[in-house]
Amino acid sequence: MGVRDAIHRNAPLGKPTAMSAPHLPKVAGIDPMVPVSTHTAAPLKSVPPAPAAFIQDRLASWVSDLTTLHELTERLAGTSTLDDALHELLGAGAALVGARRGLLVLEPADGAVPCRTIGLGLAHAELGHIETVPRDATPYGRLLDGLPDTDAPLASPDILGDTSTDPRCREVAARLGYAASYALPLATEATGRLGAAVWLYDEPAEPLERQCHLVGLYARYAAEHVARLAELERARADVAVIAEELLPSRLPRLPGVRLAVRHRSTARGGGDWYDAMPLPDNALGLAVGSVGGSGPAALAAVGRLRAGLRAYAVMEGEDPVAVLSDLELLLRLTEPATAATALYAYCEPDRRTVLLAGAGHTPPLVTGDRRTAFVETSLSAPLGMLPCWEAPSVEFSPGPGETVLLYTDGLLRRTGDSTDRAFARLHAAAAGVPKVLRQDPGALADHVLRTVLPDGLDPSDGGEDVVLLAARFD
Incomplete structure (x- = not known):
């Protein structure tokens, strides 16, 4: 029996008056002089339930x-x-x-x-x-x-x-x-x-x-x-923009030869480059190359190499081996931790002769109505790999209407194939150019690229630069 029960048992049924109100029983811990409210709390069953469903929904x-x-x-x-x-x-x-x-x-x-x-x-x-x-x-x-x-x-x-x-x-x-x-x-x-x-x-x-x-x-x-x-x-x-400014703004026009180039760099700015420059005695210098790495450092190296090659081509243009030897010395002095590949060709369009030398670079491809073949070049190390670089030059003569393709290895690597299969794909693409397109080096280059890289040349498609330089000899 608790305190609330004791109070409830002694409470009158009617409303008590002040004089007849009963005295509260003496219970341990309760002061009988402290007034107690006659109103009792509502039963627990009358309290509204907690909004559990509402909380769950929220x-x-x-x-x-x-x-x-x-x-x-x-x-x-x-x-x-x-x-x-x-x-x-x-x-x-x-x-x-x-x-x-x-x-x-x-x-x-x-x-x-x-x-x-x-x-x-x-x-x-x-x-x-x-x-x-x-x-x-x-x-x-x-x-x-x-x-x-x-x-x-x-x-x-x-x-x-x-x-x-x-x-x-x-x-x-x-x-x-x-x-x-x-x-x-x-x-x-x-x-x-x-x-x-x-x-x-x-x-x-x-x-x-x-x-x-x-x-x-x-x-x-x-x-x-x-x-x-x-x-x-x-x-x-x-x-x-910087990468484009480092490359020729336009290709030279010389009698006996027509040029076209297709170049795509990666989003980060790769190290593939090309050049085409008129030389004394109606000669023409053509070059393609690649610098390891990407970004501003690679672009800076490209700028220095291309500027150096132009100077050496004017001084020693008839000797492509000497041009690349000077370029290798420049690379070791200015870019000691950089390796680069390069190919330089000294062309005489009126005689239809090409004298070239390569440093660790892919061989050119000659294509025409009667033949499509890679130019046999000697094996050589890239620039900057050996204490002293030197390799023999190669001379060949394109026939009338034939086109010489100079390209960087990014074209081969973007295929995703092995090296042998990539070379075979490039050869088949050049051999399959329709006759009507062979008259225009630009159309020929576009056909080769579409065939070798059917998915296109968007910069986001791969991490390799691509350069394809076409020279058609009349």
Whole structure:
């Protein structure tokens, strides 16, 4: 029997008066002078049950949102090019806000490239229609220009029904069949504003608060990823410009010979190079080579080697062995830790003779209507590998209408075959050039490349530079 039971047993049935209220029993630990409330607590069974189902639903919703964000950010992190990242961002954002179409404008605030516009569910012509709207009337234009009150997302839940909307904007929306939009800025603390994304709804609509929160979290991560890829693309573009500047701006024109070249460097900037220079007495110097490594160091070595070869070709052009010997000395003095291959040919087009020497380089290929054969050259070590380099020269005479192909070993390695099979593939490609294409060295080079490398020469396809220099003798 507890205290509450003792009180309950002695309590009167009616409402007691002050004078007739019974005295509380003396119970150990209880002061009978302390007034006790006559109201008792409600039974436990009357307390509403804990909202377990509600909590479970909320937890399930949070877990689902986190899982969705994790999957989307993983997919975005797997993109290695800027274009892929932008398309992934636009598609993922559309899924998060429940839209079907949209566009993304990449326009860094610092004015640096790259700048581009991509669409989701919008054709090129439809993007052109949207761009006819005055920039300050579009959500992405206001975000990109940093107009007042544009630090947060911009929602237009009813474009056609909002009379304050720019008439041209309503006209384009009606023509393209969208009735609402939701725009989000893309920015990072380090780079500032990068661009803006806009998602379009077919009917008047506005994303829920939960959807806005999710797409905002995703956009913050995506902006960091896009900023890194944009910086990488700018660096690659700078390297490509430098690499092109280190090579001839144009090929010389001499009677009796026509030239064409095809060159592709890797994204990091490889060390394959070529040169073609007019020499005294209507002669022509042709060279191809490769420097080990890639990036700025390889490009610097290419620049020094090509400049040195041009000087040595003028001084000792009739002796290709002497040219490469001088080049080997230059390499040991300026690039002691670098190895390079090179092939130099001294050509006299009017006599149709070619005198060449190679240093660890692949042999030229002569192709025409009657023959396709590799030029037999002596084995020699690359430049920089031996204390003193020297190898005998080789002389041959191309026939009328024959083309001499000089190339780098990157062409062979990009095939993915063994060396013997790669040489066989190159030989078969040159032998199979249609007769009508043999008149143009550029068309011949394109056919050979398409046959040897059917997947193309995009810089992202492989880690090897490719140089193919074609000289057709009339």
